[in-house]
Amino acid sequence: MNNYAVAALVQRLRTSVVTxxxxxxxxxxxxxxxxxxxxxxAQRIYQGGVTYFLQTMGFGLAQGSIFALxxxxxxxxxxxxxxxxxxxxxxxxxxxxxxxxxxxxxGLVEDKISGPALILPMxxxxxxxxxxxxxVNVVIERVAYRPLRRAPRLAPLITxxxxxxxxxxxxxxxxxxxxxxxxxxxxxxxxTIAPGVQIAAKALVVxxxxxxxxxxxxxxxxxxxxxxxxxxxxxxxxxxxxMGIDINRTISATFFIGAVLAGAGGIIYGLYYNSxxxxxxxxxxxxxFTAAVFGGIGNIPxxxxxGVLIGVIAAISDGYFFPxxxxxxIFSILIFVLVFRPTGLLGMRVPEK
Amino acid sequence: xxxxxxxxxxxxxAFVAFACGGTGGTGGAKGEIDIASDLPTxxxxxxxxxxxxxxxxxxVSQKATIQGFTLKFVPLDDAVxxxxxxxxxxxxxxxxxxxxxxxxxxxxxxxxxxxxxIPVGNNAPLAMISPSNTNECLxxxxxxxxxxxxxxxxxxxxxGKNNYFRxxxxxxxxxxxxxxxxxxxxxxxxxxVWDDQEPFGLGVANNFAxxxxxxxxxxxxxxxxxxxxxxxxxxxxxxxxxxxAEGIYAGATSATFGCLARSQSxxxxxxxxxxxxxxxxGDGQCIKDAGPTMGNDHLYASQxxxxxxxxxxxxxxxxxxxxxxxxxxxxGAYTFAGYDCAAILMDAIDRAITANxxxxxxxxxxxxxxxxxxxxxxxxxxxxxxxKGDPTTPALQIQQYKGGAWTTVKNIxx
Numbered sequence: 001m002n003n004y005a006v007a008a009l010v011q012r013l014r015t016s017v018v019t020x021x022x023x024x025x026x027x028x029x030x031x032x033x034x035x036x037x038x039x040x041x042a043q044r045i046y047q048g049g050v051t052y053f054l055q056t057m058g059f060g061l062a063q064g065s066i067f068a069l070x071x072x073x074x075x076x077x078x079x080x081x082x083x084x085x086x087x088x089x090x091x092x093x094x095x096x097x098x099x100x101x102x103x104x105x106x107g108l109v110e111d112k113i114s115g116p117a118l119i120l121p122m123x124x125x126x127x128x129x130x131x132x133x134x135x136v137n138v139v140i141e142r143v144a145y146r147p148l149r150r151a152p153r154l155a156p157l158i159t160x161x162x163x164x165x166x167x168x169x170x171x172x173x174x175x176x177x178x179x180x181x182x183x184x185x186x187x188x189x190x191x192t193i194a195p196g197v198q199i200a201a202k203a204l205v206v207x208x209x210x211x212x213x214x215x216x217x218x219x220x221x222x223x224x225x226x227x228x229x230x231x232x233x234x235x236x237x238x239x240x241x242x243m244g245i246d247i248n249r250t251i252s253a254t255f256f257i258g259a260v261l262a263g264a265g266g267i268i269y270g271l272y273y274n275s276x277x278x279x280x281x282x283x284x285x286x287x288x289f290t291a292a293v294f295g296g297i298g299n300i301p302x303x304x305x306x307g308v309l310i311g312v313i314a315a316i317s318d319g320y321f322f323p324x325x326x327x328x329x330i331f332s333i334l335i336f337v338l339v340f341r342p343t344g345l346l347g348m349r350v351p352e353k
Numbered sequence: 354x355x356x357x358x359x360x361x362x363x364x365x366x367a368f369v370a371f372a373c374g375g376t377g378g379t380g381g382a383k384g385e386i387d388i389a390s391d392l393p394t395x396x397x398x399x400x401x402x403x404x405x406x407x408x409x410x411x412x413v414s415q416k417a418t419i420q421g422f423t424l425k426f427v428p429l430d431d432a433v434x435x436x437x438x439x440x441x442x443x444x445x446x447x448x449x450x451x452x453x454x455x456x457x458x459x460x461x462x463x464x465x466x467x468x469x470x471i472p473v474g475n476n477a478p479l480a481m482i483s484p485s486n487t488n489e490c491l492x493x494x495x496x497x498x499x500x501x502x503x504x505x506x507x508x509x510x511x512x513g514k515n516n517y518f519r520x521x522x523x524x525x526x527x528x529x530x531x532x533x534x535x536x537x538x539x540x541x542x543x544x545x546v547w548d549d550q551e552p553f554g555l556g557v558a559n560n561f562a563x564x565x566x567x568x569x570x571x572x573x574x575x576x577x578x579x580x581x582x583x584x585x586x587x588x589x590x591x592x593x594x595x596x597x598a599e600g601i602y603a604g605a606t607s608a609t610f611g612c613l614a615r616s617q618s619x620x621x622x623x624x625x626x627x628x629x630x631x632x633x634x635g636d637g638q639c640i641k642d643a644g645p646t647m648g649n650d651h652l653y654a655s656q657x658x659x660x661x662x663x664x665x666x667x668x669x670x671x672x673x674x675x676x677x678x679x680x681x682x683x684x685g686a687y688t689f690a691g692y693d694c695a696a697i698l699m700d701a702i703d704r705a706i707t708a709n710x711x712x713x714x715x716x717x718x719x720x721x722x723x724x725x726x727x728x729x730x731x732x733x734x735x736x737x738x739x740x741k742g743d744p745t746t747p748a749l750q751i752q753q754y755k756g757g758a759w760t761t762v763k764n765i766x767x
Contacts, residue, residue, distance in 0.1 A: 052595050059587040111645055177396035177435025179610070181641045188620045188646060200620040203587070274616040274644050275583065277397075279434060283582040318588035324550055324577035 034336070044320045051197045056319035057312065062203035062272060064311020065210030069265035070288035071295070071303040072217065073137075073258030079234045079298030079349055080254050082153070083145060086160040089285015090167035091137050091259045095266025096276040097171055099129040100182060110183035118185055126264055133263030134256040141255040146248070164282060171278035179277045182270035206268050213264055214304055217257070221300060226253055234298065237351060287330075294334055296344030305345060383421040384713065386702060388413050388695055389449045390428045391442055391460035391470070396435015397608045400637040402462050404685030405484055409459040411674050412695035419699060420706045422713070426695075427455060431466055436608045439469035446470045450477040456702055456719045457482070459694040462687070463606075464488030464553045468502070471509040471517050480720045482518040482698055484690035485632065487657045488552055489523040492741040501559075502552045506741070516720050518738050520690055520697070520731070521657035522747030522767065524553070527631055528560025530749045530765050531602070531655045535629055536568040538763070539653075541600060544629070545574040545593030547586075547614065548604035557631045558604025565602075573598050580609035586617045593622075600626045600651075606633025607642065615643040615652070624648030632656045635686050635752050635759055652754040653762075654686075658733045659748035660761040661689035667732035686752065686759065693731035697738075700729060 045053055070092050077085045106121035107113060113121070144159040186202035193199055221227040232240040233250045241247050269284075270276050291310045295302025310330055317326040337345065390409050393402040406428050413426040427449070431442035442461050449455045450473070457480035461467050467486045474481045490498035490506060498505045510516070522530075535541045544565065548558035555577065562572045573596040578584040593601065601618070605611035611634035618626070624647050630639075635654030643649060661667045667689070674692075678684065701722035705714035708722065726738040737745045751763040 048595075052591070055591050055595075056588050059585070059591060063585050063587070178399075179397050179607075179613075179638065179642055181616075181644055184616065184619055184644055184646045186620070190620065200587075200591075202620045273583065273585070273613070274619070275610075275613055275642055277435075277583075280583060314585065315588040318585065319592050322576060323547075323584065323586075323589050324579055327579060 030336075041316065041320060045316075048320065052319075054193070054197055055199045056315050058199040058203040058207075059319070060312035060315025061308060062206040062311070063314060064308035065207050066265050066269050066272065066307075067288050067291050067311050068304045068307025069210055069213060069261045069268075070285060071291040071307040072214070072300065073262045074285075074289045075292040075295070075298055075300060075303035076230075076254050076258045078292065079300075080230065080237075080251055080351070081145070081149065081156075082350060083156050083160065084289065085145075085255075085258075086157075086282075086285065087140055087144075087163035087167055088137075088258065088262060089281035089283075089288065090164050090171070091133050091140075091281070092262040092266045092269070092285065092288075093171060093276065093278065093281030094136060094167060095129055095133045095263030096182065096270040096280075097175065097266075097278075098132050098263070099125055099267045099270060100175075100180065100276065102128060103183065108183065108185065110185070114185075122185070126267060129267055130260040130263040133259040133266070137255045137259030137262075138252050141252060146251075164285075168278055168282065175278060177278060179275055182274050182276050184271070184274045186271050202272060206272050209264070209268055213261060217261065217300070220257070226250070230254055234349065234351060290330075290334060294337060294344055296346040296348050298349035299344065299346045302344055302346035302349075309345075384423070385425055385454055386419065386422045386456055386713070387425045387427045387452060387454040388698060389452075389455045389458035389460075390426065390691075390695075391431050391445045391449070391458055391466075392428070392462045392691075393432035393437040393466075393608075394428070394430040395432045397638050398432050398435070398437050398462070398606075400607065400682065401485075401633075401685055401687065402430075402432070402437075404683050405462060405687040405691035407678055407683050408484075408674070408685075408688035408691030409695040411677060412692040412699070415670075415673075416696075416699050419703050420711060422706070424699070425454070427452070431461060437461075437463045437466050439466045442466035443469040443473050446473045446479065446481075450474070450479055456480065456705075456714070456716055457698045457723070459484065459691060459698065461486065464491060465551055467491055467517070468504050468509060468552070472511055475510045475512050475514075475516050477716065478512060478514065478516040478720055479716055480516055480518070480698065480701070480723050482694045482723070483521065484519070484694045485521050485657060485687045486519050487521050487524045487527055487632065488556055489525045490552075490556075491517070492519070492523065492743050493525075501555060514720075515724065515740065515742050518697075518723055518726075518742040520693055520733065520736055520744055521632075521687075522749050523657075523743065524556045524560055524631075526747060526749055526767055527655045527657055528557045528562075528604075529564035531629055531631070531653070531751065532561045532564035532568060532570070534653070534655075534751045534763060535600075535602070535627070536565060536570050539627060541570065541627060543571045543573060543596075543598050544600050544602050544627075545589075545596065545598035546572050546602045546604065547575075547589065548577050549580040549606070549609035549611070550577045551580070551605075551609060553631075553633065554604040554606065554609060556604075558602065561602050561604065578610075580605070583610060583613065586614040587621065590614060590618045590621045594618075601628050603628070603630040603634060605630065607636055607638035609633075610642070612639035612642040612652070615639075615647050619644075619646055622647075625651060627651050627653065629653045630655075632686060637682055640754060650753070650755045654752050654754075654759065656686045656750045656752055657747075658687065658690040658750070659766070660750045660764055661732040662761065663764050664732060664734070666730070670732055681758070689732040693733050693736065696731055697726055697729055697736060698723070701726060 148156040190198040291306035292303045295306030429445040490502040548554040704722040705718040749765040752759040
């Protein structure tokens with residue numbers, strides 16, 4: 001079933017909900033529930049005070065930034081070849097693993113190095129890890145997806161799941177199933193952002209890194225020749241090919257850039273959570289994929305927005321409601337949004353047939 | 354031709370070797386008795402499970418024979434993808450049952466696994482003795498058991514008879530013991546409490562919170578976290594800090610990210626804030642997860658057994674164990690509880706053989722003798738097991754992580 005079939009189905013469901021007599025009841029109940037939750041949330045946020053709200057938003061934005069970096073890779077690949085690259089979440093974990101292994105080579109040893117001395121080796125670590133992840137993803141595409149490009153849609157989906165299992169297996173053998181400690185190089189201090197308002201510096205660093213990468217991506221997509229080629233291929237690959245665009249090279253580049261962002265995401269995930277395990281990526285990838293659908297699959301600003309929103313919703317749920325219900329709340333909102341806006345918040349962008 | 358003759362010689366030699374091996378393998382004059390163990394010995398749980406298994410194995414190797422029967426230790430791992438798994442545990446017990454040489458097992462380590470294993474073991478029946486299961490509903494009937502643990506002690510025993518024993522103090526003691534320690538000894542007045550939404554974590558956190566409140570302390574931000582995936586604790590920790598909590602109590606284990614909240618509190622809580630938890634976080638994985646930046650000397654964990662080092666008669670055995678296992682990570686909080694479990698089991702088998710006129714006893718006869726265990730002098734305490742399977746005088750200890758190791762700071766005899 002392709003996207004349009006799903007969209008049409010959801011559209012039909014939505015119409016039936018809106019028009020049928022029982023549907024109006026569902027709508028009424030839905031509206032009441034949403035209104036009630038909104039009122040309670042507003043009340044709690046008001047009572048919590050500005051400082052607490054900003055702190056919570058800080059953590060939400062940090063968490064969301066990492067989701068967004070991973071979601072971008074899903075959405076770029078889906079936008080160009082309509083494949084849910086399940087291995088993407090594991091490329092993200094691989095980023096954390098690579099960087100963990102490379103740290104000593106850059107002189108990054110916990111408790112031995114801190115402050116401004118960190119910046120240069122960190123930069124090096126980011127670049128090397130991102131390149132490595134990019135190369136891995138390009139190889140994955142070459143080996144597991146390209147031979148199946150004209151095959152039925154399910155075949156590459158299965159090889160993607162297979163690649164995910166393979167990567168997890170490799171990481172399992174490499175470092176074992178243990179929860180690995182990831183050094184905490186981020187500052188432990190609080191930063192005053194307004195008089196009397198302090199938020200954790202580490203959340204700000206995560207946001208800043210993600211922001212720089214996303215601005216870089218936007219520049220790349222909008223301003224460079226390769227970016228233009230990617231947009232053209234995403235819109236209509238046959239026409240793009242007729243115009244002389246090397247499709248294979250463009251798709252490889254898409255995988256490369258997606259993995260570069262995932263690799264960076266892996267590093268800041270490690271730095272922010274101080275922990276990484278071989279199996280982290282699969283679940284994390286699912287949430288990131290959800291973020292991509294939330295924002296509108298194939299839509300690059302949509303994936304960033306979806307990721308950040310999921311992070312913020314999670315933080316509000318954790319900070320004002322019940323952490324145990326956070327996932328339920330995220331997915332309830334997702335269902336709600338998709339029923340009324342099946343194309344996601346900013347609309348899907350998928351290849352034209 | 355020469356080559357062919359060589360081959361014949363080789364085959365003959367192999368036959369002779371095989372035959373010798375065959376006669377040699379029967380061991381003692383009367384045959385072999387196997388002591389099984391089921392513990393999580395890979396992944397995040399391994400830092401608690403392996404030292405416990407080593408303890409049990411050491412007890413079996415010291416004993417070597419009982420009344421002419423040779424002893425063999427058969428350990429299995431109930432961790433799947435590095436985390437203890439009830440289904441895997443139940444399969445392991447099934448495997449033990451099909452091995453006629455096994456007369457009893459040491460384990461499991463986790464209460465959730467025990468709930469899956471006890472009914473399987475009960476039907477066989479197979480004697481089980483756990484060094485570390487602490488969920489009170491495994492042995493005792495409380496009106497809340499069905500709703501919070503999802504089972505009752507009676508449901509776990511379809512035959513109506515008991516086959517399950519343990520040496521650890523149950524959660525009705527462990528949570529409150531830490532609450533008393535936090536309030537009386539550490540002088541804490543306000544703590545935030547989270548749990549991992551698993552039977553053990555939820556139970557111990559509830560018991561902690563109840564006792565801490567009863568003492569006059571305040572519990573803030575009592576929340577649960579789904580730990581099937583790695584949780585993000587930041588927003589909640591920040592809430593706890595805003596509500597002026599002096600520290601955190603984690604109703605969790607290392608496998609459910611018990612000490613991850615400690616490392617995530619970097620930049621939110623002060624490194625000198627307190628982080629408390631049950632036995633599930635009192636291991637090496639917790640220290641790894643907590644990381645070096647958050648003041649590890651403010652980590653405290655309760656343990657459901659007494660400290661063997663406090664028992665002077667145990668010193669020789671402990672020293673012998675340390676010679677056999679010089680690696681410090683091979684010594685866990687439940688190593689000697691594992692030793693005691695195996696010893697209690699072998700003692701019961703010994704009495705069962707005597708009662709059976711020196712012959713191999715049935716599994717039921719071993720269980721009957723287990724239930725009669727009275728004033729057994731183990732390394733971690735003197736054990737009398739009651740008809741529910743619990744020790745009549747459970748003991749606990751509070752450990753603090755200091756100087757690079759979990760160190761006992763208080764022994765509690767109940």
